[in-house]
Amino acid sequence: MQEMRNGRMHFQPVSRDRVLSKFPKVTYSACLPASSEGKAGKCYTPQACLQMKNDWDSQTKAACKDRTTMHQGWDRLKMSKAVIVGDVNVGKTCLINRFCKDVFDRDYKATIGVDFEIERFEISGVPFSLQIWDTAGQEKFKCIASAYYRGAHMIIIVFDMADIKTLEHTRQWSEEAMSENEPGSCSIFLVGTKRDLLAPQERQRTERDAIKMANEMNAEFWSVSAKSGENVQELFFRMAALTFEDSVLKDMELGVTSTTIGGRDDIKSDIANLQEPASKPVKTNCC
Numbered sequence: 001m002q003e004m005r006n007g008r009m010h011f012q013p014v015s016r017d018r019v020l021s022k023f024p025k026v027t028y029s030a031c032l033p034a035s036s037e038g039k040a041g042k043c044y045t046p047q048a049c050l051q052m053k054n055d056w057d058s059q060t061k062a063a064c065k066d067r068t069t070m071h072q073g074w075d076r077l078k079m080s081k082a083v084i085v086g087d088v089n090v091g092k093t094c095l096i097n098r099f100c101k102d103v104f105d106r107d108y109k110a111t112i113g114v115d116f117e118i119e120r121f122e123i124s125g126v127p128f129s130l131q132i133w134d135t136a137g138q139e140k141f142k143c144i145a146s147a148y149y150r151g152a153h154m155i156i157i158v159f160d161m162a163d164i165k166t167l168e169h170t171r172q173w174s175e176e177a178m179s180e181n182e183p184g185s186c187s188i189f190l191v192g193t194k195r196d197l198l199a200p201q202e203r204q205r206t207e208r209d210a211i212k213m214a215n216e217m218n219a220e221f222w223s224v225s226a227k228s229g230e231n232v233q234e235l236f237f238r239m240a241a242l243t244f245e246d247s248v249l250k251d252m253e254l255g256v257t258s259t260t261i262g263g264r265d266d267i268k269s270d271i272a273n274l275q276e277p278a279s280k281p282v283k284t285n286c287c
């Protein structure tokens with residue numbers, strides 16, 4: 001992924017479909033009448049989005065362009081942690097698999113505890129990795145999964161658009177995930193899955209309810225389908241872009257010169273916990 005040559009860090013190129021040069025901006029209202037859907041084309045709604053900018057922050061642009069910053073400041077790979085939570089069976093694993101592997105499995109296989117993927121991007125010319133943590137929705141695994149909420153830069157709360165109860169439960173998922181993190185330290189995305197299962201009018205009703213919920217929890221709302229792939233790549237690109245920019249701005253604020261984002265050693269130890277369960281067991285009281 002990265003190696004030192006002639007005293008400089010060299011990163012292997014990422015695949016072309018993970019290169020992001022333009023800022024992913026607001027282009028679509030989920031509450032448009034069904035008849036106008038498809039005209040505007042995309043994804044998420046100005047009524048519930050984390051920010052409405054059309055371009056990178058000028059400081060981010062300057063930092064990405066600046067060769068000196070590249071050599072002095074980003075000699076290690078920038079990395080952020082996204083944690084995906086939500087009720088059992090809502091489609092968390094399928095969402096990740098659609099983006100990371102471009103596959104969809106119709107059969108349900110419960111996640112046991114946690115699992116994770118690392119996706120590599122190039123954003124505005126800068127190598128960037130996103131750790132995507134998939135957690136189990138089953139109650140019996142909750143205490144294992146919650147041990148991995150800490151240190152998240154992003155919390156993605158998933159619900160099933162065809163099962164409105166799962167939207168009601170998102171408030172509790174949000175509270176639980178945020179209780180492990182400092183207030184204001186992570187961005188929240190509220191994601192409705194299985195968009196393909198709903199008729200247009202039903203979908204609009206659910207989207208309106210979800211927008212209200214997203215506003216309550218200061219989240220950005222997206223409606224996606226892992227089955228068809230609709231909006232999935234756009235969602236992950238948007239998440240990657242927002243967390244990348246956050247990390248660049250935070251690093252500049254802190255005057256960080258040579259570290260992964262915020263010196264997050266907790267991310268590495270999370271992976272160590274996952275890969276070496278025998279040597280570092282997850283402590284739980286409830287399972």
Ligand SMILES: Nc1nc2c(ncn2[C@@H]2O[C@H](COP(=O)(O)OP(=O)(O)OP(=O)(O)O)[C@@H](O)[C@H]2O)c(=O)[nH]1
Pocket residue numbers: 086087088089090091092093094095105106107108109110111112135136137138193194195196197224225226227228
């Ligand atoms: N039609 C449709 N079905 C979906 C979609 N996403 C997931 N499913 C189905 O929903 C079921 C559950 O999906 P998973 O991704 O395993 O659910 P999960 O949230 O990871 O479940 P846990 O691991 O138990 O927490 C599977 O049978 C999937 O095929 C979607 O976008 N559309």
